[in-house]
Amino acid sequence: MGSYIWVPICVGLLAVLFAAYLAGYVLRKDTGTPAMQKVSNAIFSGAMAFLNRQYRTIAVLAVFAAIIVAAVLALLGQGSAADKFNLAWHTAIAFLIGALCSGVSGYIGMYVAVKSNIRTASAATRSLGEALMVALRGGAVSSFLVVSLSLLGVSLVFTAYGGLVNPALAPSLIVGFGFGASFVALFAQLGGGIYTKAADVGADLVGKIEANIPEDDPRNPAVIADLVGDNVGDCAGRGADLFESTAAENIGAMILGVALYAATRNIGWILLPPVIQAIGLIASAAGLLYVRPSVVKEPDKAAGRDPGEIAMQQLNIGYYITCALSIIGVFLGCYLLLNGPGITGNYGIPAWVWYGLAGTVGILLSIAFVYITQYYTAGTWRPVRKIAAATLTGPATTIITGIAVAFECVALPVLAICIALGLSFFLGSQVHMPLITGASSGVINVSGIFGTAVATMGMLMSCAYILAMDTFGPITDNAGGITEMGGQAESAREITDALDSVGNTTKALTKGYGIGSAALAAFLLFSAYLDVLFSYKHNPAVYRVDLADITVFIAALIGITLIFFFSALAIQAVGTAAKRMIEEVRRQLRDNPKIMAERVEDRVDPDYARCVDISTRGALRAMILPGLVAVLTPIVVGIILGPQAEAGLLMVGTMGGIVVALFLNNGGGAWDNAKKYIEAGYLRVNEEGEMLDRLDPNGTVLGKKSEPHKAGVVGDTVGDPFKDTAGPSLHVVIKLLSTITLVLAPLYIALHP
Numbered sequence: 001m002g003s004y005i006w007v008p009i010c011v012g013l014l015a016v017l018f019a020a021y022l023a024g025y026v027l028r029k030d031t032g033t034p035a036m037q038k039v040s041n042a043i044f045s046g047a048m049a050f051l052n053r054q055y056r057t058i059a060v061l062a063v064f065a066a067i068i069v070a071a072v073l074a075l076l077g078q079g080s081a082a083d084k085f086n087l088a089w090h091t092a093i094a095f096l097i098g099a100l101c102s103g104v105s106g107y108i109g110m111y112v113a114v115k116s117n118i119r120t121a122s123a124a125t126r127s128l129g130e131a132l133m134v135a136l137r138g139g140a141v142s143s144f145l146v147v148s149l150s151l152l153g154v155s156l157v158f159t160a161y162g163g164l165v166n167p168a169l170a171p172s173l174i175v176g177f178g179f180g181a182s183f184v185a186l187f188a189q190l191g192g193g194i195y196t197k198a199a200d201v202g203a204d205l206v207g208k209i210e211a212n213i214p215e216d217d218p219r220n221p222a223v224i225a226d227l228v229g230d231n232v233g234d235c236a237g238r239g240a241d242l243f244e245s246t247a248a249e250n251i252g253a254m255i256l257g258v259a260l261y262a263a264t265r266n267i268g269w270i271l272l273p274p275v276i277q278a279i280g281l282i283a284s285a286a287g288l289l290y291v292r293p294s295v296v297k298e299p300d301k302a303a304g305r306d307p308g309e310i311a312m313q314q315l316n317i318g319y320y321i322t323c324a325l326s327i328i329g330v331f332l333g334c335y336l337l338l339n340g341p342g343i344t345g346n347y348g349i350p351a352w353v354w355y356g357l358a359g360t361v362g363i364l365l366s367i368a369f370v371y372i373t374q375y376y377t378a379g380t381w382r383p384v385r386k387i388a389a390a391t392l393t394g395p396a397t398t399i400i401t402g403i404a405v406a407f408e409c410v411a412l413p414v415l416a417i418c419i420a421l422g423l424s425f426f427l428g429s430q431v432h433m434p435l436i437t438g439a440s441s442g443v444i445n446v447s448g449i450f451g452t453a454v455a456t457m458g459m460l461m462s463c464a465y466i467l468a469m470d471t472f473g474p475i476t477d478n479a480g481g482i483t484e485m486g487g488q489a490e491s492a493r494e495i496t497d498a499l500d501s502v503g504n505t506t507k508a509l510t511k512g513y514g515i516g517s518a519a520l521a522a523f524l525l526f527s528a529y530l531d532v533l534f535s536y537k538h539n540p541a542v543y544r545v546d547l548a549d550i551t552v553f554i555a556a557l558i559g560i561t562l563i564f565f566f567s568a569l570a571i572q573a574v575g576t577a578a579k580r581m582i583e584e585v586r587r588q589l590r591d592n593p594k595i596m597a598e599r600v601e602d603r604v605d606p607d608y609a610r611c612v613d614i615s616t617r618g619a620l621r622a623m624i625l626p627g628l629v630a631v632l633t634p635i636v637v638g639i640i641l642g643p644q645a646e647a648g649l650l651m652v653g654t655m656g657g658i659v660v661a662l663f664l665n666n667g668g669g670a671w672d673n674a675k676k677y678i679e680a681g682y683l684r685v686n687e688e689g690e691m692l693d694r695l696d697p698n699g700t701v702l703g704k705k706s707e708p709h710k711a712g713v714v715g716d717t718v719g720d721p722f723k724d725t726a727g728p729s730l731h732v733v734i735k736l737l738s739t740i741t742l743v744l745a746p747l748y749i750a751l752h753p
Contacts, residue, residue, distance in 0.1 A: 004271050004337060005164065008155040011278035015148035015464075018285055022137045022144070023112050029134055032122035036486035039224075040118035043478060046228035046612040047114050050195060050619070051236060055103055057620055058187045062099040065183060065631075066092045069176070069743060076750045091176035091743060094157055098180025101153045102243045106188055106236040109142025113235040113471050116141075117478035124479060124495040125488060129296035131495055132311050135479065135503075139471030140288050140464070146239045147281055147464040150246040153177055155274050158254070167267045171254040172532060172742075178248035179739040185244035186732045187627050190570060192237030193725030195619035196229025197574040199611065200724075201717050202581030209710050211589060211596065216481040219595050221588045221606035222581055225615045227481045230474035233724055234507060241514060241731050242467050246460055248735045249521040250274055252528040253453040255742075259446050259531060263434045268337030269450070273457050275337060276359065279329035280461025287322030287465050291315065307498035312505065315469055319370075319462065323363050326461040330359030334454070342434040351431040358424040358451040362458030362520060365420040366466075366513060372416065373512030376409040377669035378505060379677040379694075383409065387674035387715065388683050389691040391708035398715040402674070406667020406722075413512070413662050417519045424455035444543050449527045456520045463517075470510035473503030504676065508669040511728060515661045518734045522654040525738035529650060532745045533643055545647045555637050555645035559653025559737075562633050563660050566733060567726040569626035574721035577618030584614055630733045634740050642752035643745060650741050654734050661730040668723025675712035679704055 031037055070092035074084050116138025123130040157177050163170035203222035207213050216223055250273045257269035291314050334352040343351045375381045379388075383405045390401035428451015476499035483496045533542040547553055589595060594604045634653075638646040677683060677694075684692045684699025692699040702708045741748075 004268065004275055005155060005159055008151050008274035008278040009159075011281055012148045012152035012155065015144045015151075015281050015285070019141050019144040019148065023141045026112060026116050026119055026134055026138045026141065029119040030122050031118050032125075032482070033486060036118055036121055036482050036488070039482045039485045042224050042608060043117065043227045043231070044114050046224060047110065047231045049612070050228065050232050050616045051107060051110060053616060053620060054188070054191045054232075055107065058103065058184055061187065062096065062180065062183055066095045066180070069095060069179070072744065072747050076747050087173070087746065090161060090173040094161075094174050094176030095180035095183070097153060097157060098177035098247060099184045101149045102181045102184040102188070102240050105142070105146045105149045105243055106239045109145050109239050109471070110231055110235040112141040113138055113475055114231050114478075116475045118482055120475055120479035120499070121482040121486070121488070121492070121496060124483060124499070125492040127293070128298055128307050128310065128495050128498070129293035131479070131499060132296055132314065133291065133293055135472050135475045135499060136288070136291055136315070136468060138475050140468035142235060142239050142471045143464045143467035144281070144285070146243045146467060147246055147277070150181070150243050150250070151274055151277050151281070154247055154250045163270070164267075167261055167270050168258050171251060171258055171270065172535070175251055175255075175739065175742045178244070178251045179743045181244040181247040182732060182736040182739045183631070185240035186630060186729065186736055187623055188240035189237040189729045189732050190627055190725070191619045191623040192229075192233035193570070193721070193729060194573045194577055194622050195615045196226075196233030197720045197725050198577030198581050198618050199225035199229040199615045200720055201574070201578035202585050202611070204713055204717055206582055206585040206589070208713050210586075212705055214484075214704070216484040218485045219603065219606065221585045221595070221608060222611045223481065223485070224608035225581070225611040227478050228612060229615065230477045234474040235471050237728065238470050238510065238514070239467065241728060242463055244732060244735060245514065245517055245521070246277060246463055248739050249456050249460060249517070249524060250277060252521065252525040252738065252742075253457060255528040255531055256446075256450055256453050256524065260433065260450060264340045264343060266340040268340075272333060272337045273453070276330055276333045276454075276457040277460060279333055280326055281464055283322045283325035283329055284462060284464035284468075286325055287318040288468060290318045290321050307495060308501040311499055311502045315472075315502065315506065319465055319469070322462045322465045323367060326363050326458065327360050329461065330363070330454070330458050331356035334359065344432045346430040349430070354427050354430045355451060355454045358427040358454045359458035361420050361424045361427065362455035363461065365416060365455070365516060365520065366459045366462055368416045369413065369512045369516040370509050372412045373509050373666065373669070374505065376405065376666045377508040377673050379673050379680070379682065383670050384673045384677055387670055388677045388712070391674065391678065391683070391711040391715070392685065392689060392691065395711045395714040398674070398711045399718055402667055402671045402715050402719060405670050406663045409666035409670070410659050410662045413516065414659065417516065417658070420455060420520060421452055421523055424451045425449070427451050428454065449523075452520070453524045456517065456524050459517050459520055466510055466513050469506040473507035476500045476503040501676070504673065508665075511665040511669070511723065514728065514731045515658065515665060518661075518731050519658045522658065522734065525735065525742070526647070526651055526654065529647060529738065529741050529745065532742060533647075533749070536746065536749045542644070545644060545651060547648065549644065551641045551645040552648035555641050556648040556652035558633065558637055559649035559651070560656040562630070562653055563656040563730065563733070566626050566630050567660060567664065567730065569629060570726040570729055571721045573622030573626065574725050577615065577622060580614050580618055581611060584611055626729070630736060631740065634737050635744060638741065638744060638748040639751060643748040646741050646748055650737050653737055657730050657734040661727050661734070664722040664727030664730070668719030668727060671715040671719030672723065675709070675716040678702065678706070678709045678712045683708055
């Protein structure tokens with residue numbers, strides 16, 4: 001069975017080569033006119049300057065954190081001095097490798113994404129199919145690098161740390177890899193989110209509302225900073241987020257597999273997570289390769305269909321192909337790895353079939369999240385239309401209705417998560433294992449918990465395709481800006497607008513997918529932490545976390561408070577940085593009237609670089625405090641209150657993080673698309689001012705520059721830091737809590753034996 005470790009290693013290497021092939025395809029495309037290149041070069045310079053400064057800051061913090069972790073484990077770990085030193089250096093090196101891989105994948109992926117922007121804009125002057133291909137494959141470079149480097153990192157570190165010789169010990173040694181990935185992801189997502197929303201808020205409030213100029217208008221001083229922000233927030237930030245997801249959840253599932261390995265002596269229980277992820281990479285590549293220019297109908301041959309609808313249909317088909325192949329793959333992986341003597345399943349059904357069904361539950365949950373997120377954030381459904389109707393009575397009712405929708409949208413996703421967790425646990429519990437030392441007392445059902453782990457791995461199988469659709473969003477957004485500022489024909493702008501509309505939907509879907517996978521993994525990572533406690537204490541009582549214990553209750557209360565306090569700091573950071581941006585845009589428009597001159601030949605360019613610098617400095621300064629609060633809180637609680645209290649913080653903090661992230665992500669997305677609903681000309685009213693159907697020919701259209709539109713912009717501005725800063729950052733915090741507790745469990749146990 002040990003030879004199966006070469007499956008994720010070989011597939012990971014092939015995926016890196018596949019990403020290189022996709023990058024070559026994109027970079028060979030032409031780069032448009034000199035006017036387009038001027039805009040693109042400004043975006044590229046701003047994005048790379050920010051990323052260079054951000055990663056230098058993160059690198060210093062990461063090295064400092066690795067030294068601290070190593071020192072703590074070396075001084076306060078358990079066992080002999082040699083054992084302490086061994087754990088310390090293994091964890092520190094794994095931490096730095098995880099941090100480096102996360103940084104490299106985000107950096108390279110964003111480089112290609114930024115280079116894809118102008119190539120997509122240029123392709124839009126020729127055909128919808130070519131523009132769709134360039135944007136999707138440009139996004140896929142980032143996605144396949146992220147997933148393959150995560151897979152390679154976990155597999156190679158596991159092998160290097162003696163995973164094939166001592167499988168029971170290695171997963172605990174590589175936990176540092178997940179912690180390093182989480183650490184970088186938190187600051188990358190925070191910094192990118194603060195940057196992009198500070199620029200976006202400044203550009204929207206002053207440009208659209210005060211100056212009455214269109215989106216992506218070259219007269220707006222914040223327009224380049226806004227376009228840069230799309231890349232550093234949605235490309236680099238989301239890439240780091242999902243890199244950390246795949247790494248942390250792989251390691252958590254491998255730690256759970258150790259107990260089953262101890263009972264069966266079959267290393268397949270430990271190797272299943274990376275093998276399933278490798279199969280998912282193959283499935284994602286197949287889904288991506290389905291989308292070719294020849295299968296995309298051009299608008300002039302599609303009987304009047306919306307170009308955005310055509311593009312979205314192609315992306316959906318590719319996703320369904322990925323999911324179908326993933327279902328086959330999860331059964332194949334379970335069949336190859338989860339057989340062995342003494343393992344039986346109820347009703348005469350083999351164990352691998354039960355676990356294959358559990359993996360299928362995770363895949364179906366990912367599809368359910370796509371539909372649920374679309375219901376709450378797409379303009380064709382009730383929630384967004386309710387917010388659009390509320391704009392008729394001003395910004396206050398727009399914000400009230402948006403918050404109500406944000407609260408409402410928590411229910412369906414949480415029910416879906418609960419059903420998936422319960423069903424996957426039930427399916428896993430249908431498998432009977434040989435006697436498992438310590439767990440045989442009836443305290444836990446190891447088979448059932450491993451069923452939830454397989455479901456989590458199943459959901460993550462489509463990660464590469466989902467992330468490609470996510471990065472597709474900022475690429476098409478930037479392509480629209482380049483087309484507008486580069487003075488291209490209206491037909492090209494229609495194609496980029498359609499693709500941008502699709503990109504807004506795919507970005508919202510990816511946020512839903514990200515929090516869904518984090519939620520499904522919450523129980524997995526929590527169980528992995530309890531397994532680590534048991535490996536030290538050998539007392540089944542560690543599997544019971546008692547909220548009636550005062551220390552556990554206090555820690556749990558701190559955990560839920562951390563989620564709200566962290567969100568407050570992240571949103572406040574956007575407000576502070578946006579204030580400086582608004583003041584700068586107003587100053588430029590006031591001090592230099594030629595920026596807004598009536599005649600085009602009399603106009604001068606604003607000082608774009610100044611706005612880029614304001615966003616950069618504001619983001620780097622503001623990301624430190626919320627990041628440190630998220631990292632230090634669980635450490636302080638574990639040191640003062642002990643490992644069982646830490647379990648309480650982890651459990652309740654994770655639950656709170658899931659619910660608040662859903663509130664922020666879907667609420668912000670609904671506000672955003674209500675504004676776009678109005679901009680698309682779908683808000684129609686009768687003579688009494690009542691909202692009509694969006695296609696009613698008798699209604700009066702209230703579109704751009706109308707009072708409802710201004711109210712919609714205000715609502716979108718409130719939702720921006722919700723959905724693009726605090727919400728996505730909470731995805732990382734949820735898993736960061738788990739990886740920190742896994743890494744520092746020896747410290748908590750040493751202080752509270």
